[in-house]
Amino acid sequence: MMTLAAEIDHNGTSPEKLLAPVLSSFWDQPESWTLDTYRRHEGYEGLRKALAMAPDDLIAYVKDSGLRGRGGAGFPTGMKWQFIPQGDGKPHYLVVNADESEPGTCKDIPLLFANPHSLIEGIVIACYAIRSSHAFIYLRGEVVPVLRRLHEAVREAYEAGYLGTNILGSGLDLELTVHAGAGAYICGEETALLDSLEGRRGQPRLRPPFPAVAGLYACPTVVNNVESIASVPAILNKGKDWFKSxxxxxxxxxxxxxxxxxxxxxxxxxxxxxxxxxxxxxxxxxxxxxxxxxxxxxxxxxxxxxxxxxxxxxxxxxxxxxxxxxxxxxxxxxxxETTCVVRAVTRWTEFYAHESCGKCTPCREGTYWLVQLLRDIEAGKGEMADLDKLNDIADNINGKSFCALGDGAASPIFSSLKYFREEYEQHITGKGCPFDPARSTAWADDKNTDGKNAHRGVNA
Missing domain, CATH: 3.10.20.600 (Ubiquitin-like (UB roll))
Structure with a gap:
């Protein structure tokens, strides 16, 4: 795994002035995932400082730091903690969303693989703040090496007294459960994740009520991304002003x-x-x-x-x-420039159609029809009217589906038509993909028509 604290760019200028290795600062060290290595890099010092504060003051401190959720929406982390009602007589839960499934996203899994204790320390701090005695990590089940490493880190934390009863003499009791999901993109949506964690089929819930009021087991619940929680210990240890700098x-x-x-x-x-x-x-x-x-x-x-x-x-x-x-x-x-936009968008849309949970009609039906149209266009069977039809279907999905999966499926359609409509038209007028000479007549006038170089007009 690459860390860039010591890398030099092609101009010979050190990138250290631009980069800020915190979570990744010691990924390249031997056994970076162990408790000993984490302690050598001021591990669990942020927890000690947090436990010296009142829970409400801790929430205010994280809120004042300006930390925003790193899972996609960018919602302020401290504000999400603040929504948990206090004195309600119900158990409170923290659920960490480690079901990283977005095509192209690959930050939480390497973080857990190389530095799992940053997450565990952040979990203890967050649970102290929201008065929770049980936390869950919902991990994507296919990443078995990460699952094993996370289990070992949790064992080390229990053994060292950072989890369990009376943590560091503070009176805080905390149980941490690592749950491996079965591999569904929809379970990255927080309410579908909660349903899956409860043993039900992973499908989004109608909101309100929101998880802060009725989340896991119908109790107040905070759902945060891995990186959001793992960033908290450094804020406590080095200070909110350092973070805001x-x-x-x-x-x-x-x-x-x-x-x-x-x-x-x-x-x-x-x-x-x-x-x-x-x-x-x-x-x-x-x-x-x-x-x-x-x-x-x-x-x-x-x-x-x-x-x-x-x-x-x-x-x-x-x-x-x-x-x-x-x-x-x-x-x-x-x-x-060697990439066909239509082909890339088709593959993404196939993913969303496959991963749609089917609960709502706009997403279930819309993604299916988007795939049919895109496949026809890529295969040279499309018509110009299909481009407006693509846009209309995407518009009928966007903002009208039960959760954000539908919005995510519509985004590549809208933006690719905005910037690369001409390439879509080339697929239609050329009766196939111009990036594949075996299936296209778009470059028939090219002098290199031997089948090997006929596409050089695009790829050169």
């Missing part, structure tokens, strides 16, 4: 950017919010040699795509939103 005014702090696709050095780049893709590409060696950037996603496949003209958009919640997309999970998928 990074990033922008409304999006303070550090975060993990997952750079993938047609880049020279993909990996996790931990930097202050507000860095640009151009800066990240400078550090990573840029787009692969001999090629140029065509389109990219700022927050995974469910966020509207960007193009080369957006290279200098600040990658924080306000900057990306103002440019017409969403920061999401900071999954920066980069595609060069």
């Amino acid at each position: 990074m990033g922008s005014e409304k999006s303070p702090g550090f975060t993990l950017y997952s750079l993938s696709g047609h880049v020279t050095s993909p990996g996790q780049y931990e930097a202050p919010l507000g860095i640009t893709l151009r800066q990240l590409l400078d550090m990573s060696g840029g787009i692969r040699a001999g090629h140029r950037l065509k389109f990219w996603t700022p927050g995974g496949s469910s966020t509207p795509m960007f193009t080369e003209e957006h290279l200098d958009v600040p990658l924080d919640y306000e900057g990306v939103g103002a440019a017409g997309s969403m920061l999401g999970t900071k999954a920066l998928q980069c595609f060069d």
